[in-house]
Amino acid sequence: MIPIGVKESCWTLCILVRVCIAALWMATGVSVVTATMAPSLCFVPAASRLAAPARPRQQQQQQQQHELTMSLDKDIIYHPPASTETKKPPRRERYNGRYPRNFGDKYKEHEGDADTIAKVLAKGMTPAGRHIPILLKECLYHLGLSSQQDDALQSSSSISSQPLLVVDCTLGYGGHSSQILKALGEAEKGSRLVAFDQDSLEIVKTEERLRAVLRELMNMNMNMNGTGPGAGAIPTTKEEEIIFTAVNQNFSTLASYLRETDQLGKVTSLLADLGLSSMQIDDNSRGFTYKREGPLDMRMNTDSSTETAYHLLCRLKPKQLQAMLAENSDEVFASEIASALLEKKGKKGANAIVPETTVELAERVRDTVRPLLQDKKQQQKKLSSGAVKKLLDSTVARVMQAIRIEINGEFRVLDQLLEDLPHVLVPNGRAVFLTFHSGEDRRVKKAFKAGFKNGIYSSWSSDVVRPSSKERRDNPRSSCCKLRWAIRSDSKDASVADII
Ligand SMILES: C[S@@+](CC[C@H](N)C(=O)[O-])C[C@H]1O[C@@H](n2cnc3c(N)ncnc32)[C@H](O)[C@@H]1O
Incomplete structure (x- = not known):
């Protein structure tokens, strides 16, 4: 007391x-x-x-x-002291006009505001920071992960009753991969997904998103099974790793990655959705779009020491640029555009005249091509101003595409992947490629056709699969997409030389 x-x-x-x-x-x-x-x-x-x-x-x-x-x-x-006054959130940066135009300013879309996202989608646009997967059901069907084109989530065991090994060469936002994971949830135990992307900025966010999808799926399974102490528990990262691995590398390294992990020749389905994601296109600071001011960068892999588009233009001679525009984008005005872009190079000091931003480059191309169209116009019927604007914009888009292909070595790595494909796939394994321009489709078509002739592939899509008119309306970015697929032959004779 x-x-x-x-x-x-x-x-x-x-x-x-x-x-x-x-x-x-x-x-x-x-x-x-x-x-x-x-x-x-x-x-x-x-x-x-x-x-x-x-x-x-x-x-x-x-x-x-x-x-x-x-x-x-x-x-x-x-x-730190909590002030007695209510703290105001920091003021957002002001933007011109009623609606934000720059990628970074579209904070409502980045934060996932449901109303804003619904409005953007209704306009046939892609919300900032997202990517709408193209030909999703068709991809799953031709990958052998769905039994019907219009019923994407019914898994099919058409390849084998063994666990599946699926490779997504181009993870992007994970639109295709998240559905692949769902399909794998219904496949044999031990099935797994390995997903590549060279973009170190986006792959981190996508991996996090897919891990959440995976956790949800595993929880659902555990709850459905109602098994033991694990029921409803959040699986550890190690458990997830068995099923889903994200690899921040160029897909040209796929064969060596698979060899090192003892998975070469075991891939049951492979998807390559080529080109850029909407997140990359829309972010003007990455320099992929001519519609907004941005630096002439255009690298998908910003970590590497690869040169930017600006540095490439500084290095090239007009003849080299002309050849590149013709080869990568079939550009008819290649010669005129090449001399205009590298105009008077060296006269006012090194690289003084090479455009430094996307908008500068677009203006230079338009100013060069406009009079050429007018010359053509005199011979043909008169073009409306709208038609001229459209032609000029598509020329700018082709020029940017040609430079982007060069910067990222896109044809070289695609050729490498197509060459490795027969070694990567298991007999009866399936490959699906989504291409967005003739340079890509030509390569895929040629490789599949030759492989079929040699007996490496038992069948392939000589006719391309295209998005429906509804899909093109809902997502205009799907308009130029072409899907081709091939199935690896199961004949032993069709085996190809080792690629060590
Ligand atoms: C069209 S997007 C894929 C979108 C994805 N299918 C989805 O539904 O979200 C293409 C992605 O592939 C990546 N990519 C393009 N070429 C690549 C390469 N050679 N190696 C690895 N990733 C590549 C790009 O960085 C981009 O994120």
Whole structure:
């Protein structure tokens, strides 16, 4: 028993200490607390104390104890002061006009605001920071992961009753891959997905998104099975790794990756959805679009030491640029555009005249081609101003595409993948390629046709699969897409030389 007098003095002392600390908070605005102080005196910011509704003493103490534990757990011994005024969120950067135009300003779309996203989709556009997968059902069907083109999620065991090994060469936003994971959920145990992307900026976000999809799927399975202590538990990263691996590499390294991981010749389905994702196109700071000002960069892999589009233009001679525009984009005005882009190079000092931004390049191309169209116009019927604008824009798009193909070595790595494909696939394994321009489709067609002739592929799509008119309307970016597929022959004779 503590004598009454001592108890009262303790309370008085306690109250005195509290008053002093409160005065100190008010005077300095700083809450310096050490972990040795009594929990009832610690870690409650002044503002929340003022605002806190009256609570029973014991409950308050429990809450304060919890806050202390949490803070100590995180190794925090200093809390910045909580102002007594309500803090305003930082002001967003202002943009011109009523609606944001730049990728970074479209914060409602980035934050996933449902109303804004619905409005953007209704306009046939892609919300910022997203990518709408193209020919999704058709891809799953030709990959052997769905039994019907119009019923994407019914898995098919047409390849074998063995676990499936699916490779997505171009992960992007993960639109195709998330559906592949769902299909694998219904396939044999041990089925897995390996997904490549060379874009280190986007692959991190996509991997996180797909891990969430995977966790949801695994929870659903566990809950459905209702098995043991694991039911409904969140699986560890290690467990997820078995099923889904994201590889931040160029797909030209696929064969060596598979060899090193003892998976060469075991791939049951392979998807390559070539080109750029919408996130890359729409982000003007990456320099892929001529519609907004941005640096002439155009690298998909920003980590590597590969040169930017600007540096490429600085290095090329007009004849080389002309050949590149003709080869990569079948550009009819290649000669005129090449001399205009590298105009007077060297006369005003090194590279002074080479365009540095996307908009500068677009203007230079338009100014060059406009009079050439007018010359043509005199021989043909008169073109409306709308038609001229369209022709000029498509010329700019072709020029940018040609430069982008060069910067990213797109034809070289596609040729490499097509060459490795027969070694990568298991007998009866399937490959699906989505291409977006004639240079890509020509290569895929040629490789599949030759492989079929040699008995490497048992069948292939001599006719391309195209998006429906509804898909093209809903997602105009799908308009120029062509799907081709091939199935690896199961004949032993068709085996090809080792690629070591
Ligand atoms: C059209 S997007 C894929 C979209 C994806 N199918 C989806 O539904 O979200 C193409 C992606 O492939 C990547 N890519 C293009 N060429 C590549 C290559 N050679 N190696 C690895 N990734 C590549 C790009 O960075 C981009 O993210």
